[in-house]
Amino acid sequence: MTGELRDGPLVSEIEVDGLQGQVFASRRPRETPADATVPAAPAVVLIHGIGVSHRYLARLHRLLSRSVDTYSIDLPGFGSTPRPEHQLTVPDYAAYILGALAQVGVHEFVLVGHSMGSQFAIEAALQEPERIRHVVLMGPVVDSRRRSVPRQALALGIDSLFFETPSSNFLVASDYFRCGLSWYLKTLQVMMDYPTEERIPGVRAPVLVIRGANDPVAGAIWCRRLAARAAGGRLLEVPNNGHVVQHTGAGEVAQAITSFASLPAGAPELQP
Template identity: 65%
Template sequence: MSRPVRIEVEAAGHLGHVFASRRPAGAEAAAPAVVLLHGIGASHRYLRRLHGLLADSVDTFSIDLPGFGATPTPEHTLTVAEQATYLLGALEQLGVLEFVVVGHSMGTQFAVEAALQQPQRIPHVVLMGPVVNDQRPTVAQQALALGRDCLFFESPSSNALVFTDYLRCGPGWYLKNLRIMMDYRLEERIGAVSAPVLVLRGANDPVAPVDWCRRLAARAATAQFLEIGGTGHVVQHNRAVEVAGSILAFAGIAADESEAPRGFTA
């Protein structure tokens, strides 16, 4: 796969970056595209491995939302709904009218909100390491879970990617977005999503524990739950091959669905 093309896109009054990998002209069409969304303080960088694997099969787009990665900081803190509006507008400008949306951590909130705003464009929703666990609703509890994850369940490369992105984001913007993240009630919003949902977690993830993920899946209209062993919160980096195969199989894009990884449950 060639290096993704970075495109600056202004939509809804904000500027973000879209990293686009389109299949070559003449390649067998595989619609819809797959769109990857990062979490709080992060960027497309910890999605690169997953992006590259998906791009072998389908048009793939990773987004640096306004205020994250190398994008300029907006004049005000954007709500989850505003970030979703930016996402939908940016992709429409690029001609991406239908897509599987895949969010990680806070990106799961953006994914759900986009699916609620324009459900006709999003046939499948994938939530990796979703937040915020409603039984651990405080910042201190979330910070403790993230600290455990970084110390015990992450690889050196995933920690390096996350922490350097946190530095680029800056403490001020991170803390403003932290309040937005903590206030968004994913467990209340997911039930209105009409598309099938895949809730996916690393089996050692303390940020998105199994009981929370199963409860989310149970609240969705149509959902599956999947655990991937041997990793923590940043499952898409540390187990990219398994995650990519799971997404493609769930969305019906995989060439041979019989090879989907085991672990899907209703």
Template identity: 55%
Template structure:
């Protein structure tokens, strides 16, 4: 695979499976999904956003990972300007969508990387297709046991945006919230709050990396450590000096941590 720079243009294609519509995004130079060019000799990274947002706040991490391995981001149904489903979707519904969307595009072995509520989505995707998920990465996973009501969760997110994120990352997040719209955000918020992350994670049999910014109060240190210990092959990595959106603020450090984890755990598979 030819090296790709951080400025590589992104391309996208609509995805419709299970009666739901989303989008898959890849960098110029990455084999188009469905082309049959994935060899399986190197990891394929699948990046999944959280509630209300899109692939855009994952774009910096996407570019760094795509410089050395096939990397795809997903825009999930109801978010990022995609078609709103006619009903509330469970985390299991989103996990099934991810697994089926990847299968339908010929991507059958991959590393799942989810941020915030996206961590919940990739847990379910791995449970839906355990033979295809090689490793799972949970970045800033929710919902921390300290924030088990909407008020506390909202306060943690607000303070993170005000005190720990850049104007650029906040602009991406807020503009994506606008595209999502309050109706769908509020439809899926109770789904996120009620999902038993720790319990469902315990069913994962592949290696799991829990990754957080050292200043992330949304996914705190005790919660993140507990999640890393919920699986047999779990580990925790902290990125110094950043908050919840670590992948935007420190994409190289986050990518290095992910690649190091994948290399180390692949050797033991």
């Protein structure tokens, strides 16, 4: 089923191997016949983290869509999508991302993941490296200094209390409520067990790691180590931002992604 949000992206319900999710697509029109002969820039695909949905990626999606085709995905079990009957692994989510994008005709792209979404991005780049031009990891997990559930919970609590805005906290908290405790906990164990630092060296595409400079979840030492282990890895810290940097610092993040991937940049937008 496909529908259109008012003043927003086209929404498609996508099923891959029995798993149901949603793809939110903002495609730029080809303005003149001559445009058809010019190769289009690769699309940018945004992947959310544990418990949340495309909603906390919306500011970044809107900014990127001014200049390139942009897609956000609600993975199975998150947002308004139905929960799968069994626990999914990181490779399962990666396979869903790749299959869903193939169904909507996106075959080469820049893949951007936030938090646990960074794990999905790494795994997708390992599964089908020929499709992924660049990989961007925002606030990647799980920081080796916080490799336990209590430490992760403490870091998230500190982030929400001191480094997030009311709007970012509302988006995250309301999506956690929609996700539900049972599915969140099932996914949490998967996130904690994924060896991010061991998997990232296998990614062939250039990798950009982005963190809010105040992020207590994805620490500076951890992010520097990931960037150092990645092919062509780079690290960018966005000042005065916490873990949900793609919402609170959307302008800086959008500019970093377009510059890193050599994409056309849209006009800047002031954030409230």
